[in-house]
Amino acid sequence: MSAATDLSVDVGGLSWPTPVGLASGCCGYGHELEDRFDGVDLGAVGAIFTKGLSLEPREGNAPEWASNPPGRITEVPGAMINAIGLANPGVDAFISDKLPWLAQWRERLGGRVIANIFGESVEEYAELARRLDTAEGVDGVELNLSCPNVEKGGLEFGQDAEACARVTAAVREVTGKFVAVKLSPACDVAALSAAAEREGAQALSISNTLPVSQAALALDPVPELPSMGGLSGPVLRPLALEATRNARAACSLAIIGIGGIATADHAREFFAAGACAVQVGTALFGDPDACAHICRGISVPV
Amino acid sequence: MKARRISSRIVEIRPLGDGLARVDLEGPDLARGAACGCFAMVEVPGGGYVLPRPYSLFLTVNEHRVALLVKNMGRGSAALLASQPGDELAVLSPLGNEFPDPVGSCWAIAGGVGAAPFGYLAAREGVEIIFGAQDAGQSGFAGALEDVGASVELATLDGSAGFKGTVVDCLLARLENDQPDMIFSCGPTGMMQAVAAVAREHGIACHVSLEARMGCGWGVCRGCVHRDASGGWRCICEDGPVYAAADIFAAVETVKGAGS
Numbered sequence: 001m002s003a004a005t006d007l008s009v010d011v012g013g014l015s016w017p018t019p020v021g022l023a024s025g026c027c028g029y030g031h032e033l034e035d036r037f038d039g040v041d042l043g044a045v046g047a048i049f050t051k052g053l054s055l056e057p058r059e060g061n062a063p064e065w066a067s068n069p070p071g072r073i074t075e076v077p078g079a080m081i082n083a084i085g086l087a088n089p090g091v092d093a094f095i096s097d098k099l100p101w102l103a104q105w106r107e108r109l110g111g112r113v114i115a116n117i118f119g120e121s122v123e124e125y126a127e128l129a130r131r132l133d134t135a136e137g138v139d140g141v142e143l144n145l146s147c148p149n150v151e152k153g154g155l156e157f158g159q160d161a162e163a164c165a166r167v168t169a170a171v172r173e174v175t176g177k178f179v180a181v182k183l184s185p186a187c188d189v190a191a192l193s194a195a196a197e198r199e200g201a202q203a204l205s206i207s208n209t210l211p212v213s214q215a216a217l218a219l220d221p222v223p224e225l226p227s228m229g230g231l232s233g234p235v236l237r238p239l240a241l242e243a244t245r246n247a248r249a250a251c252s253l254a255i256i257g258i259g260g261i262a263t264a265d266h267a268r269e270f271f272a273a274g275a276c277a278v279q280v281g282t283a284l285f286g287d288p289d290a291c292a293h294i295c296r297g298i299s300v301p302v
Numbered sequence: 303m304k305a306r307r308i309s310s311r312i313v314e315i316r317p318l319g320d321g322l323a324r325v326d327l328e329g330p331d332l333a334r335g336a337a338c339g340c341f342a343m344v345e346v347p348g349g350g351y352v353l354p355r356p357y358s359l360f361l362t363v364n365e366h367r368v369a370l371l372v373k374n375m376g377r378g379s380a381a382l383l384a385s386q387p388g389d390e391l392a393v394l395s396p397l398g399n400e401f402p403d404p405v406g407s408c409w410a411i412a413g414g415v416g417a418a419p420f421g422y423l424a425a426r427e428g429v430e431i432i433f434g435a436q437d438a439g440q441s442g443f444a445g446a447l448e449d450v451g452a453s454v455e456l457a458t459l460d461g462s463a464g465f466k467g468t469v470v471d472c473l474l475a476r477l478e479n480d481q482p483d484m485i486f487s488c489g490p491t492g493m494m495q496a497v498a499a500v501a502r503e504h505g506i507a508c509h510v511s512l513e514a515r516m517g518c519g520w521g522v523c524r525g526c527v528h529r530d531a532s533g534g535w536r537c538i539c540e541d542g543p544v545y546a547a548a549d550i551f552a553a554v555e556t557v558k559g560a561g562s
């Protein structure tokens with residue numbers, strides 16, 4: 001970013017150099033932007049949200065649903081659907097192999113490093129947060145509540161305000177760092193927002209992908225589509241905006257808007273709905289320098 | 303070589319019959335780092351599309367201009383083929399690794415859109431391309447390769463042009479009289495497995511270029527996974543798409559593939 005405009009913003013007590021972050025699962029562990037590209041402005045990135053981390057490494061889903069050719073991703077009109085299955089090297093390998101690059105980026109350019117985490121029990125979330133609490137270079141955690149709650153027979157933590165409260169409280173107890181709770185666009189946003197606020201979270205990330213089935217999309221059955229997957233991209237934007245408004249009305253936490261953001265105008269829509277910062281996900285795939293493009297747009301008054 | 307996001311435009315679309323075309327793109331230093339096997343993530347022109355699409359680089363026309371070979375496979379490729387000279391699109395390029403430099407004689411076994419990478423070897427001494435297609439109507443990419451100086455043997459399943467049979471049949475027939483130092487292959491996975499099995503039996507070094515549905519093309523979405531020979535998963539945009547066949551196809555798998 002040019003030094004001309006100060007875009008820094010306070011997000012739940014954490015200052016970001018710009019209000020535009022990179023969404024979990026869409027930016028790897030940050031270093032890919034530097035390793036693979038010339039000309040990506042890493043100073044325009046306000047915060048990096050890592051790919052979701054679990055206690056143990058995970059391979060992710062078999063790509064069998066798209067057997068010709070294989071894959072875990074497909075595009076439908078106005079959106080993409082992924083069924084990655086939270087593939088990640090595990091929190092310990094993250095800390096030893098991935099964090100050093102993030103820590104030096106944070107030191108060099110002032111951007112924030114937030115570890116996105118998920119578990120299948122309250123204890124797993126707490127253990128992840130505990131290990132990351134002592135990891136130098138991590139500013140905080142973002143709780144992905146979209147994992148099935150095994151204790152509750154598979155219902156997602158993110159569908160149940162009580163479960164959300166228990167996870168948030170357990171994480172709060174083991175870390176003094178920043179905690180954001182990431183919500184599904186298809187949940188009782190008001191109830192979960194209030195629960196997250198009550199249990200001491202600093203921010204809400206709104207939203208995650210929308211769980212969809214082929215049937216819900218009312219498409220002719222396409223063999224390459226997964227039966228279930230997460231929908232992201234342009235179609236998600238109005239849903240995430242609506243969820244942002246609902247959360248704004250229900251609590252006073254900082255809100256990070258996410259969903260189909262590709263331009264400065266999209267970011268402004270989320271600011272108008274009550275968010276103070278945003279994350280870019282799917283749009284990064286075709287535009288790895290999206291943060292800089294969006295920052296340039298929002299530094300110009302409308 | 304690191305990739306860049308390059309604002310480019312369509313300069314020419316040359317139809318090659320049956321939903322096939324050579325598409326020429328131009329952008330500042332667009333050809334920088336282009337090589338046999340690497341690919342570009344190409345925005346679908348016209349707006350309204352979410353993901354860029356992966357395309358092998360076919361040819362460097364000059365430093366600012368490259369060509370692709372494009373087949374109509376669905377919404378995105380159809381829109382690309384329907385675009386007009388002058389239409390703008392962003393291109394991430396070059397991505398992925400390259401085929402090794404061919405030493406001695408090299409046969410490049412291509413099926414369908416797998417012809418594209420071999421434009422870069424067309425004029426190379428010692429390289430012959432064996433291209434397989436459904437029928438004569440689907441053989442347009444063979445013509446595109448010949449146009450840039452390649453020696454191409456065509457195989458069609460129905461025998462409507464060239465050798466009658468699969469590229470693998472054609473390869474086996476040729477191996478009765480001759481043997482190359484290297485085999486490269488790009489095309490449907492089953493075809494490449496069969497080619498790799500034949501190469502293994504004949505003790506010929508073999509490299510293949512894999513395909514997968516891609517989200518990003520640069521290692522962050524974890525969408526483009528493929529099993530390797532030891533059962534692990536690789537993201538082919540990260541350490542591929544070109545692999546030594548023995549690293550990616552388990553021996554038992556390749557033998558099975560040879561029979562099918």
Ligand SMILES: Cc1cc2nc3c(=O)[nH]c(=O)nc-3n(C[C@H](O)[C@H](O)[C@H](O)COP(=O)(O)OP(=O)(O)OC[C@H]3O[C@@H](n4cnc5c(N)ncnc54)[C@H](O)[C@@H]3O)c2cc1C
Binds near residue numbers: 373415516
């Ligand atoms: C490294 C790499 C290099 C490639 N090089 C070329 C090339 O040089 N020329 C060319 O014509 N095509 C190439 N492809 C395939 C091309 O990317 C797909 O045909 C294209 O993405 C289909 O997009 P679509 O929107 O038209 O299809 P969609 O509407 O998304 O799908 C239609 C059909 O296309 C097939 N398809 C979808 N994605 C892919 C994919 N990534 N690879 C193969 N098939 C796919 C599926 O089988 C599906 O049935 C390459 C793919 C990869 C991974």
Ligand SMILES: Cc1cc2nc3c(=O)[nH]c(=O)nc-3n(C[C@H](O)[C@H](O)[C@H](O)COP(=O)(O)O)c2cc1C
Binds near residue numbers: 086232281282
């Ligand atoms: C391929 C892919 C992988 C993702 N992985 C994660 C993840 O591991 N954890 C998480 O909380 N969200 C994950 N997400 C959701 C994104 O962070 C984001 O919330 C969502 O995609 C909506 O934003 P977008 O429309 O800008 O992509 C993933 C999204 C995509 C497309």
Ligand code: FES
Binds near residue numbers: 521525540
């Ligand atoms: S296409 Fe995204 S990791 Fe390979």
